[in-house]
Amino acid sequence: MNKRPATGLVLTLNGAKHLDQCLRSLDFCSELLVVDSGSTDATTDIARARGARVLVNPWPGPKAQFEFAFKHISTTWVVSLDQDEILSDELRTSVMSSLDAPGPYSAFLCPRASFYFDRFLRHSGWYPDLLPRVFKLADTGVHVSGPHYGFETKGKTRRLSGDIIHYPYENLRQHVDKINYYTQIAAEEMHAAGKHAGVAKALGHGLARFLKIYVLRRGVLDGKAGLVLAVNSFFYAFHKYIRLVELTRKK
Numbered sequence: 001m002n003k004r005p006a007t008g009l010v011l012t013l014n015g016a017k018h019l020d021q022c023l024r025s026l027d028f029c030s031e032l033l034v035v036d037s038g039s040t041d042a043t044t045d046i047a048r049a050r051g052a053r054v055l056v057n058p059w060p061g062p063k064a065q066f067e068f069a070f071k072h073i074s075t076t077w078v079v080s081l082d083q084d085e086i087l088s089d090e091l092r093t094s095v096m097s098s099l100d101a102p103g104p105y106s107a108f109l110c111p112r113a114s115f116y117f118d119r120f121l122r123h124s125g126w127y128p129d130l131l132p133r134v135f136k137l138a139d140t141g142v143h144v145s146g147p148h149y150g151f152e153t154k155g156k157t158r159r160l161s162g163d164i165i166h167y168p169y170e171n172l173r174q175h176v177d178k179i180n181y182y183t184q185i186a187a188e189e190m191h192a193a194g195k196h197a198g199v200a201k202a203l204g205h206g207l208a209r210f211l212k213i214y215v216l217r218r219g220v221l222d223g224k225a226g227l228v229l230a231v232n233s234f235f236y237a238f239h240k241y242i243r244l245v246e247l248t249r250k251k
Helices: 016-024 043-049 062-070 089-100 172-192 199-216 219-250
Strands: 004-012 029-036 053-056 077-082 085-087 105-110 112-116 131-136 140-145 148-153 156-159 164-166
Touching: 004 016, 004 043, 004 062, 004 089, 016 043, 016 085, 029 043, 029 062, 043 053, 062 140, 062 148, 077 085, 085 089, 089 105, 089 131, 105 148, 112 219, 131 140, 131 148, 172 219, 199 219
Parallel strands: 004 029, 004 077, 029 053, 105 156, 112 164
Antiparallel strands: 077 131, 085 164, 105 131, 140 148
């Protein structure tokens, strides 16, 4: 197989479960770079066995970690995946073709299919979840909103065919743990910005979020998984604002 002049980039922390498949799906890249935040499982061993260059850098936040990684990339193009993501065969073929003849584009958008509860979601606002994961390094930056990150690209983009296969949570407990983490950060940011809320406002945001996911974004078509996600989305929105109430009262 001909290698494409691109770097396959993965940030890791205890990501042994899916990392081998993740890196295998990127093996058409001329370089593989794994930036690890201090894993205590077999993550770095798996990465090296796949031929990746491994750099260890204690987690400074998503923006700073990507900027650290970008400084160690010499190729024009980057294909970036999370440690729990895998290129489907169709998307892998589409990425290789695009790298062979990128034309006027500075980035390519990849659909992402996420497994939740008992299926890959196809509605609920989680699909197609287009992400610029194939991009020219010189035309790309990183933006952060709370604990979330995304790539900002300049120039023209085009959607590719196929999906990133995503396994975001091993179980519902892990999702609830993430919700607790994210809502606390969001509440602290709103509190620092001088925002206020009450119980009624928290309840209203929760209900609006449930209806948005389950009705407007057709989560009902995702069966049991869509309902579970909508309920947890209510929990997320409600807790974001009720924690703001709590922080205001403590002050």
